[in-house]
Amino acid sequence: MRIIGALIISAGLFACQERTKVTGQKEQADTVAGNIPVAQQVCYSYIKDKDTAQLTLITTGMVSTGELNYNWFEKDQNTGSIAGEMRGDTLVANYTFNAEGKQSVREVVFLKKGDQLLEGFGDVEEKEGRVRFKDLAKVQFNNKIVFEKVACK
Structure with missing residues (x-):
């Protein structure tokens, strides 16, 4: 029984040492051994008058998911x-959401400028059950909705 306890403690200490090594190297690159990207969480908020929006992004390499x-x-x-x-510097994503008791999917585009994400707007069409931009090259980032980076909760 004591041997099992000692093995568990040793394994825990070894795991802590390994985590420290990876964390220390994270400042140099956002990858761990084997070039596996490390996930990064960033939160953004939009507030104007009584309108608000929150965006939480978890990005691994080029792939971003979140709420x-x-x-x-x-x-x-x-x-x-x-x-x-x-x-x-542009995030192109599908937004799957519930509104008015119905689930919908629409394409969203955000331009990253420093600690801000500017939401893009343009002509859209419905195609294959989702709303998407007709031409991503014509999307405008007019500062209408600007998300500011905030501390994640």
Whole structure:
């Protein structure tokens, strides 16, 4: 019984040492041994008058997933998940959300500028059961909805 206890303690100490080594190297690169990307969580918030929105992104390499919630004053709240990829400084993703008792999917685009994400707008069409931009090259980032980086809760 004492041997098993000693093995468990040794394994725990070894795991802590290994974690310290990886954490110490994280400052140099966002990968661990074998070039496996490390997930990073970043949170953003939009507040204007009585309208608010929150975005939590978990990014691993170029892939981003998370939650996106819009709370428009005197309108139905949109609550859902986001899944997409970073293309340079632009996040292109599908937003699967519930609004007015119905689940929908629409494409969303955000331009990263420092600690901000600017939501993009443009002409859309419904295709294959989801709303998507007709031409991503024509999406405008007009500062209408700007998410600011905030501490994650």
